Amino acid sequence: MQPSVTPDAISAVLSNPSFDSSSSDRPEIVVQVVDLRPIGNRYKFDANDGKMKVQAIFTPSLTPEIISGNIQNLGLIRLQDFTVNDISTKSTKYFLVTKCEAVASALDSEINLGSQREEEASEPKKQKLDHSPVNDAKTNVSTGITLKPKQEFVSKSASQIINEQRGNAAPAARMAMTRRVHPLVSLNPYQGNWTIKVRVTNKGLMRNYRNAKGEGCVFNVELTDEEGTQIQATMFNDAARKFFDIFHLGKVYYISRGSLKLANKQFKTVQNDYEMTLNENSEVEEAGSEEMFIPETKFNFVPIEELGMYVNQKELIDLIGVVQSVSPTMSIRRRTDNEMIPKRDITLADESNKTVVVSLWNDLATGIGQELLDMADMSPVIAIKSLKVGDFQGVSLSTISRSNVMINPESPEAKKLKSWYDSEGKVTSMSSIGSMMSPLAKNGSRSMYTDRVFLSHITSNPSLGEDKPVFFSTRGYISFIKPDQTMWYQACKTCNKKVTEAMDSGYWCEGCQKKDEECSLRYIMVVKVSDSTGETWLSSFNDEAEKIIGCSADELNKLRSEGGEVNEFQTKLKEATWSSHVFRVSVTQNEYNGEKRQRVTVKGVAPLDFAAETRLLLEDISKKNKASH
């Protein structure tokens, strides 16, 4: 008899969240593996009993079984041990298979006892098979071929229309006359028919991506209208290929028939609540001969002094500064793919008498970077759009693919900066912003901030950090370190990312894509901190936790494993408790079980500088006295 699935296996799985693998009279559960696909170092699949499907994951330890072909897509497996998980935020359930055995190799097709849905289910299923390592190439090719002409037909007809329109001399003028041009600020997702007139103020590179749904390409542009409102527009696949050559940086276009949606705050680069998606039916026409007073790239400059707030945030910033020095190009090996990339560092200064290093990458390093090197003695002013703020050397800035560098721009800010530099900046001594940011800077507790608060300030404001993380300094005592918490994780010795234990021996790093015989432990722990006003839990990562505990996670782990009468591990934690530090913390909001929670993270720890602390207290006393008189 041909092996088959257990009837109603999925309901049995779902109603049996704690499967007792030791009991002998457990029901036999056989399911079919469909849509098997790798997710990181694990494999995900849909468990099928012919009636229902539910998502499931094989633990990494089963990965070799799949690679060896023991467990196959469309094959049958007998579940021996599994755990059902509820993802509380989603309505979908999934379960984790920790132990199973293969019953049958790949069947011809997906078992479907309820045949009414077969038609609709078969097509997407075959496409998804693309990503499974054991797919049937022939079916795929044939499906691919039959589908393709259809899609191309659609795209061609649309582009033909555009081409015809562009061949005609006056379409742009006609479009402008017949349709009212809407200001960008008036657009919203609920409004159908609009035309906008915008300048392309930034054009990204075409990027290829690959995800669970397949491969594709994408690029985006930033558009600015004559009022200076900006919006980001994204194009995928056919639309991306179609418009990539049409959009030119700096040119003005009429655009209609795009769709709007709420902007993803995490990735937004321009000030707009919405972002635009253009599909292949959207209309884009260059506004050729018309008068154009649409502004050039709009900047939102951040003074160097204030860069600290943006460190390691997703938000990109714009910067204007006087070039102090330009380095030769260097070649940096990128960790992810070992590619060599050119890089050039330039130092910029502004009116806050601070300097910062900006790393130009790729073409910006070789092209505009060379230009800057040649004219560095003339101290040009440069404006850079879209920079990433990192914490290398305290604060450092990096260009990304869509960064935009302008030399001596014609703007009031540039003029002001130039005249400041010529009159006083040239002779003023500047200090690097990075050195002031570092918690290790000479004075220990002295940061550039004067934002010292008590713990109650943080705990009594539950909405702190709602929009973006806020930073404070605070002085407090470590009052409790829970000894039975997970204090560390196994980390890759190269990139510090989490590693998983490999089957035979050693550790696999997803980030480096390689195995190492050893790993190091890195702290990730919470400690309770108290001051005169209250107490709160602080999350702390390796470098900060090392300072709090006084030894590395590896050493502490060794003490813990030693055990013995005098528990050195407990002693170490006791020693760390009731010592005071100055903490630099960030406050953010996290969703946890559908509930918003404040998360306070240690960004820096410094020992108390008693003299400096006393000075702060004296300042406070004199401020209070002044206020009361």
Add this chain to the structure above:
Amino acid sequence: MDTSSPSVFVNGALLRRFVGQKVRTVIQVMGSDMGSVVGKSTDDLQIFVRGSPPPSLTTYLEVIGIADSENSIRAEVWTNFGDSFDALNYNELCKLANGEFKHLFI
């Protein structure tokens, strides 16, 4: 804590208000010989300290004793305060302890 004979925190200027009473102050040592030390108070005045100083002195020195005159102290207790000491903070402490917050000090 022994509160039977309290000593007042003073700097150079405050010393004259407590002649005949027990005071404590910190000075920066300028010179010393067998029976006395000359130092600079935290508010930059010269103070003579008499008594028997310890054999080796650090840059900063705390003395507790009776104020002899407006610029001299007969010291009973000598404590080396090391080579780095924030004189400015100490000076402010003396002012607060004898002014606004006098009630907090014995």
